[in-house]
Amino acid sequence: MTAPQDEVEQIRRSLRLLWGSGDRRPRGPRPKLTLDRIVTTAIAVADAGGIAELSMRRVAAELGVGTMSLYRYVPGKDELLALMTDRVSDIGLTPDQVASRDWRQVLELIAHATYRIYLDHPWILQANLTRQVLGPIRLTRLELAVAALADCGLTDPERLAVVDLLEGYVTGAARQRMFYDLTSARGGLTHEEFWAVQYPALAAAMESGRYPAMAALSEEAFSFTWERSFEFGLARLLDGIGLLINSRRGRISP
Amino acid sequence: MTAPQDEVEQIRRSLRLLWGSGDRRPRGPRPKLTLDRIVTTAIAVADAGGIAELSMRRVAAELGVGTMSLYRYVPGKDELLALMTDRVSDIGLTPDQVASRDWRQVLELIAHATYRIYLDHPWILQANLTRQVLGPIRLTRLELAVAALADCGLTDPERLAVVDLLEGYVTGAARQRMFYDLTSARGGLTHEEFWAVQYPALAAAMESGRYPAMAALSEEAFSFTWERSFEFGLARLLDGIGLLINSRRGRISP
DNA sequence: GCACGTTAGCGTACGGCGTACGCTAATGGC
DNA sequence: GCCATTAGCGTACGCCGTACGCTAACGTGC
Numbered sequence: 001m002t003a004p005q006d007e008v009e010q011i012r013r014s015l016r017l018l019w020g021s022g023d024r025r026p027r028g029p030r031p032k033l034t035l036d037r038i039v040t041t042a043i044a045v046a047d048a049g050g051i052a053e054l055s056m057r058r059v060a061a062e063l064g065v066g067t068m069s070l071y072r073y074v075p076g077k078d079e080l081l082a083l084m085t086d087r088v089s090d091i092g093l094t095p096d097q098v099a100s101r102d103w104r105q106v107l108e109l110i111a112h113a114t115y116r117i118y119l120d121h122p123w124i125l126q127a128n129l130t131r132q133v134l135g136p137i138r139l140t141r142l143e144l145a146v147a148a149l150a151d152c153g154l155t156d157p158e159r160l161a162v163v164d165l166l167e168g169y170v171t172g173a174a175r176q177r178m179f180y181d182l183t184s185a186r187g188g189l190t191h192e193e194f195w196a197v198q199y200p201a202l203a204a205a206m207e208s209g210r211y212p213a214m215a216a217l218s219e220e221a222f223s224f225t226w227e228r229s230f231e232f233g234l235a236r237l238l239d240g241i242g243l244l245i246n247s248r249r250g251r252i253s254p
Numbered sequence: 255m256t257a258p259q260d261e262v263e264q265i266r267r268s269l270r271l272l273w274g275s276g277d278r279r280p281r282g283p284r285p286k287l288t289l290d291r292i293v294t295t296a297i298a299v300a301d302a303g304g305i306a307e308l309s310m311r312r313v314a315a316e317l318g319v320g321t322m323s324l325y326r327y328v329p330g331k332d333e334l335l336a337l338m339t340d341r342v343s344d345i346g347l348t349p350d351q352v353a354s355r356d357w358r359q360v361l362e363l364i365a366h367a368t369y370r371i372y373l374d375h376p377w378i379l380q381a382n383l384t385r386q387v388l389g390p391i392r393l394t395r396l397e398l399a400v401a402a403l404a405d406c407g408l409t410d411p412e413r414l415a416v417v418d419l420l421e422g423y424v425t426g427a428a429r430q431r432m433f434y435d436l437t438s439a440r441g442g443l444t445h446e447e448f449w450a451v452q453y454p455a456l457a458a459a460m461e462s463g464r465y466p467a468m469a470a471l472s473e474e475a476f477s478f479t480w481e482r483s484f485e486f487g488l489a490r491l492l493d494g495i496g497l498l499i500n501s502r503r504g505r506i507s508p
Numbered sequence: 509g510c511a512c513g514t515t516a517g518c519g520t521a522c523g524g525c526g527t528a529c530g531c532t533a534a535t536g537g538c
Numbered sequence: 539g540c541c542a543t544t545a546g547c548g549t550a551c552g553c554c555g556t557a558c559g560c561t562a563a564c565g566t567g568c
Binding site: 019130132140142150159162171172179180189194197198204221224228239243 | 262265269384396410414416418423426434440447448451452464466474478483486491494497
């Protein structure tokens with residue numbers, strides 16, 4: 001089973017773009033654009049109007065060029081999205097800034113920063129990343145997390161699994177929140193209005209007797225804000241990781 | 255700030271579809287289709303060809319009807335996706351089947367079942383659910399989880415937050431895996447081939463000295479399978495939840 | 509049995525999308 | 539000054555979701 005050569009070439013091109021070997025043979029007319037400007041503009045468009053507004057035509061118009069000119073810099077929209085995703089993945093933490101903190105504090109910082117990125121650029125979660133390969137900026141985040149977990153007594157696979165766990169949780173939590181926002185924000189409904197519309201259906205469901213545990217919940221059950229819920233989950237998760245680390249260090253209680 | 259009436263009506267229609275008050279005033283010609291058949295067919299299309307193949311035209315063709323006929327049953331594609339998502343969310347566990355198990359076993363069962371759903375129907379994770387409201391089947395899953403956490407000493411908001419945490423983790427983990435599969439499967443590359451293509455770029459990055467912690471990882475660091483990684487994360491997460499539950503029950507060690 | 513209001517099916521059309529193809533013109537190296 | 543190279547991009551193709559309005563089937567009231 002050999003791989004189709006052109007597909008391999010596509011991935012190579014993505015990698016070359018991400019890692020940016022900016023070598024160019026200076027023949028022909030001077031480029032009007034740069035890859036950087038394209039990615040920056042595309043991010044601005046997506047930030048402003050959501051992923052629905054992000055089209056090659058729109059980005060080109062914003063840059064004042066013809067649509068097809070973009071394809072001199074980027075193989076296609078998928079690859080552009082991969083570049084955009086890597087670009088905004090900068091959590092703005094350097095190794096020095098975290099040197100004095102323990103693993104838990106560092107993971108907390110990373111989780112918060114990553115969560116914030118998703119809130120600021122929700123289109124990452126809506127994008128269909130069929131061209132995702134590891135870029136330099138996301139790799140930096142990975143590096144930071146892996147470094148924080150050095151000397152914790154974990155094996156290397158475990159350290160990576162912990163990082164994966166954290167990324168998975170943050171992504172999932174942000175995704176839930178984003179879809180909620182997206183659904184309720186359609187047409188500018190507020191939190192209260194949205195639930196007011198849903199209420200009759202849910203009330204009927206509760207009274208049907210098929211959801212006794214849900215029906216038995218008190219009113220304040222839904223009082224957690226998204227932030228509080230995220231913090232709660234993160235705390236439980238780090239507790240669980242801490243248990244493993246402590247057991248490896250030979251202690252019994254945290 | 256009043257809500258736009260038509261938007262409220264849209265959500266009402268979604269709810270009516272989800273909760274299926276199948277009342278129909280039998281005037282005019284008899285319907286050739288049912289909502290059920292449409293949803294079933296749409297799921298089959300998405301399962302077979304990914305979300306890219308899922309179009310109203312395609313579903314209609316599969317059913318042997320005109321495209322616009324679908325719109326007599328469903329307001330639009332967004333709502334169809336909401337229906338598909340709820341339909342597929344059945345984890346096949348009844349309250350009786352879990353009655354004798356403790357909270358941890360039940361949450362484990364739910365997590366596994368949910369993860370499996372995402373693997374079987376990856377289009378859920380690719381869909382842009384801008385019309386997501388709570389449907390009867392997803393509510394069943396919620397009910398099950400909330401019931402499992404009764405008598406654990408947690409407050410109601412905490413119980414919901416735990417359920418949220420679990421759902422968030424499973425979704426995030428499945429999403430990471432799905433995007434990896436999606437990228438590498440393009441053109442039928444195997445795991446090994448995919449990494450073989452990425453290797454030079456990553457090797458260069460490692461040798462650059464900018465990622466010392468990553469570079470210091472042993473070779474077997476990447477030996478975890480997706481399953482093992484998921485199990486590891488789930489275990490840590492449940493450990494963390496257990497810690498809180500035990501502290502509430504007044505014990506000290508698990 | 510018939511007229512009529514209601515409703516299902518759906519043909520047509522519109523405005524979007526991503527991008528393949530190939531032309532024109534600018535450019536630097538020889 | 540020639541020429542291979544390459545940036546810009548106009549045009550076109552085949553998709554998409556869905557608005558609109560026509561036709562015909564049907565249940566109901568007479």
